């Protein structure tokens with residue numbers, strides 16, 4: 001957005017309005033009283049009325065006589081010029097139509113309706129004498145949310161009870177119902193409260209970040225340090241500085257629904273809770289946060305990736321915690337990586353970005369390095385765990401040398417280590433990144449493996465749900481007793497381990513231990529997961545069996561042993577990112593093993609990797625603890641292969657119910673790739689996508705590799721603009737910077 005553009009348009013002026021409809025930008029006349037740039041409006045579109053935002057001066061597409069005026073203004077803070085520029089550039093970067101991008105930014109319910117008065121429930125008095133489970137659940141929700149003020153039905157829903165339970169508590173005087181404005185400001189975070197006394201590395205990091213924030217210009221910093229090194233403590237100080245400057249801060253977390261611990265830490269540090277933005281919040285909370293972000297009435301937002309599209313009034317800091325995490329990449333509707341979009345947004349807002357990780361992505365490692373391609377980001381290192389806490393000792397269990405009866409996955413060596421922990425009242429975590437009971441259901445008579453009807457994927461048995469489930473499309477079917485192929489009865493068998501099956505082995509092998517399986521399938525809500533995690537942290541379990549759900553950010557103080565059941569699981573893929581991903585996951589899960597007794601002494605944590613290939617470079621890198629050597633080697637490999645970040649990639653996925661149709665169209669596109677060649681890009685494929693059929697659609701993939709500085713988006717646009725008309729029902733999506741390099 002050019003700074004000389006007017007920010008207010010006079011009545012009757014020709015303005016460009018970006019609607020949320022596929023038509024995109026259209027010209028209208030500014031209404032009586034004029035209108036501000038970024039103002040949300042309702043405009044006529046044919047016989048309909050649609051929502052839009054004032055995007056700039058009119059483009060002159062129509063004669064003035066045919067123009068219609070804006071119908072009315074929406075009562076919300078106008079989008080800032082920075083937000084408009086961000087959406088424009090994010091749309092260009094990701095090759096997303098602008099109206100779709102605008103919809104990402106307008107994800108607040110009932111924007112075009114005035115705020116209705118709302119009845120809300122507050123805590124009033126002590127709990128009633130007769131405290132049923134249902135009543136207790138309601139009180140827990142409201143106490144957890146520190147007076148957020150829920151509508152009665154929302155409160156009931158969150159607590160998983162009927163609304164009559166809430167009414168009963170109102171009648172008993174424990175809760176009170178009042179009228180409240182829908183959109184009330186968030187409690188102010190107090191940045192003048194003292195933080196913790198920092199150690200030398202932390203102080204140096206905080207100094208550097210503070211200087212950046214005070215400078216009021218853009219900058220990105222990679223904050224690296226092992227789990228427990230105090231990164232969170234450091235970036236909370238960056239948040240404090242941002243608040244003191246009167247600007248807003250955003251912290252992105254990969255598993256936001258599980259971030260109870262983080263919210264508590266914010267409350268301890270700043271005396272109030274931040275705004276929360278993720279799929280688990282209610283419509284009312286969503287609406288409130290959206291409006292308060294725009295008015296500058298929320299200082300800190302903690303959110304999932306989509307929080308990046310909130311209309312902040314003055315965003316001064318974006319923290320991307322666990323910046324390497326793959327959940328930051330959205331692979332539907334709009335393909336974007338929140339980490340990269342955070343950098344884009346910050347560069348527009350003159351804000352600072354902190355990318356925090358124990359195991360950064362190779363891209364960020366290169367960007368923050370001093371080698372080729374480096375120097376774009378600053379780098380700060382926290383070299384040790386905070387205090388006396390040490391990293392766990394690492395060891396491999398060579399499965400070729402272990403006695404492993406079929407149907408058993410816990411080696412005698414690992415079992416002995418578990419027994420030792422149990423004897424000392426400590427916890428053990430067994431990690432297996434496979435949901436369900438068994439990955440394969442096969443017929444012992446004919447060898448048939450049960451697959452999904454609509455996808456090229458095996459069905460995975462989930463014994464807890466008593467069904468087979470397709471992990472691609474979610475389809476389920478009953479576990480067959482007879483083989484669907486040969487019809488023989490009673491010979492179907494589960495092959496291979498999933499976490500549920502590992503749970504059975506644990507129950508048989510350690511009958512006296514209290515075991516918990518932590519896998520997303522076994523819980524009906526984020527709240528249930530949170531509760532279980534809290535109970536584990538409180539010592540109510542001895543053995544935890546988990547998928548990657550347990551790898552992230554939970555502190556289990558009694559946990560001193562981590563056993564990785566199948567360290568080879570992620571190593572085999574042909575994907576260039578396979579090594580990086582396995583390394584990150586194993587390093588992270590190993591980091592859960594702490595020191596028993598905390599800083600006060602005691603025993604060091606231990607992580608044991610069960611593997612058939614103890615000499616694999618990834619396993620050796622994990623065991624040696626020399627992470628920097630690993631990242632350098634990965635970066636060198638990427639450079640030699642001319643892969644990102646030393647080149648740019650874009651993935652094109654085409655799909656259609658008929659295989660010949662999609663193949664023919666893809667081949668035609670490939671023949672017309674001259675615009676790509678003009679920028680020096682190469683086109684690989686078309687080839688069947690890694691999973692060639694999903695939801696009954698055949699998928700064909702092409703991969704474009706371009707030199708690092710080449711205008712790849714413009715070339716792709718030109719290429720697709722010159723394509724022949726697509727057959728009906730063909731879908732084409734472009735994924736800039738795809739996660740998978742296959």
Ligand code: ADP
Nearest residue numbers: 196197198199226227228229230231232233386
């Ligand atoms: P990370 O984010 O790197 O995993 P955290 O910031 O969560 O590390 O710190 C790990 C633990 O050490 C937390 O319990 C935290 O409260 C504590 N801690 C970190 N720094 C300090 C400090 N300067 N003073 C006291 N406790 C600290």
Ligand code: ZN
Nearest residue numbers: 452455470473
């Ligand atoms: Zn399927």
